[in-house]
Amino acid sequence: MHPSPTLSRTRGNLALLALFLATFVLGSTELVIVGVLDLIATDTAVTVSSAGTLVTAYALGLCLGGPALTAATIRLPRRTLLWACMLAFLLATLAMTVTTSFALLLLARAVAGALHGAFVGAAFAAVGAILPAERLGRGIAVVLGGIAVSTAMGVPLGTLIGRTLGWRGAFMVIVAVGAVVLAGLLLLMPAIHASAGGEAAGLRSQARSAFAPRVLVMLAVGVLLLGGQFTVFTYITPFLLEVTGISDAQVSGFLLAYGVATAIGTFAGGWAADRNASRTLLAANIVLVLALGLLYLTGTIPVLAAVALLVWGLVGFGLVPALQYQVATLAGPARDLAASLPASAVNAGIAVGALLGGWALTGSGLSAVVIVGLLMCLVCVPLTWLTAQWTAR
Known part of the structure; x- marks a missing residue:
């Protein structure tokens, strides 16, 4: 897919702004539920742990439903797919606010997750049509930046609203x-057709390229790197409270700093991916290992724990634009179909990491949680180096 020669830089930037705002809404919807789980549990007469399955349903919808929807709509113009996914997503979210059935709530979350995955895949494909190749990484970072900013700002604000007005x-x-x-999407997004490869080749041919061994290895890198991070991050609050020894109020400050670093790192990672995506991914992997190592060794010292969190935040999601760039490069003519796969890998990693972290915590305590996450990222270094050889430029 190539940028339209008639698309002005201003129009392209406005289209990117629309995509940024859209992913901000998606990210806020996905994560704000964590801050109101107890309210949902009370309102629907289930336990808090049962309410937690709403998070799992969304993640599974994104991991499995996103690629499935992308495959089913591969021939649709990207602009049409973007607004249709957003409209259906809003309807699924609205359904959550009017139902009194927990089962229907669970179903609405799974559907919303699938539409989220399909939208993000279409957004990445749209970026390839809006921007020239030398700005692709920065465009990917804008799309991911909406999710990063939603984590730092949208989720706390949404939680505050939920605690004030109720979760609905x-x-x-x-x-x-x-x-x-x-x-904004309807007004600002230009007409974007499915890629030439998507139109000319059948779905079976597309799938062969999208799920080629090299692409699968790159996706495994995403699962390991995000899995390692979320093994630790899922339990970072008890770690800061019990190991670092800071107060509840200080925990909020530490996490806010981490969230801001994550947002900055995402945009910086897009710029770095444009310069050299393979080296960016490898460097981020190594720095991530060092940051988690610092957290393990000096986690009892608040200042050094804060430094570790800031460095972790900068590279932890700053590597995702490079991951997306690498998958698009390796998928070749199937990049539209492959566009939603990194998001699936990231969410699979988050789910696996949370599970492994829970096992480590139960078996050996909070320090073991950091060790497991660190080892997952360390094991990933040879894989990241290998993928860098495939796409070196």
Whole structure:
């Protein structure tokens, strides 16, 4: 897919802004539920642990439903797919606010997750049509940046609204903001057709390229790197409280600093991916190992723990634009079909990491949680180096 020769830089930037705002809405919807789980549990007469399956349902919908929807809609124009996914996503989220059945709530979350995955895949494909190749990494970072900023800002604000107006009120506010974003997509996104490869080749041929061994290895890198991080991050609050020994109020400050570093790192990672995606991914992997090692060795010292969190935040999601870039490069003519796969790998890693972290915590305590996450990222270094050889430029 090549940028349209008639698309001005200003129009392209406005289209990127619309995509950024859209992924901000998606990210806020995905994660704000964590801050209101107890309210949902009380309202629907289930336990908090049962309410937690709403997080799992969304992640599974994204991992499995996202690629499936992408494959089913591979011949649709990207602009059409973007607004259709956003509209359906808002309807699924709205359904959450009106149902009293936990089963229907679970179903709505799974559907929303699948639409989230399909939207992100279409957004990455759209970026390839809007921007020239030398700015592709920065465009990918803008799309991911909406999710990163939602983590740092949207989720805390949404949680505050949810604790004030109720959990349904939080999601209704998200739907209202999403409706404005949908209008922006309709107004600002140019007409973008499916890639030439997607039109000319059948789905079976596309799948062979999208799931080629080299692409699968790159996706395994994503699972390991995000899995290693979320093995630790899932339990970072008890680690800071019990190992680092800081107060509840200080934990919020530490996590806010981490969130801001994550947002900055995502945009910086896009710029670095444009310069050399393979080296960016390898360097980020190595720095991530060092940051987690520092957290393990000096986690009892608040200042050094804060430094470790900041460095971790900068590279932890800063590597995702390079991962997305590498998958698109390795998938070749099937890049539209492969576009949603890194998001699936990232969410699979998050799910696996949370599970491994729980096992480590139960068996050996908080220090073991950091060791397991560190080892996952360390094991990934040879794989990242190998993939760098494939796409060296």
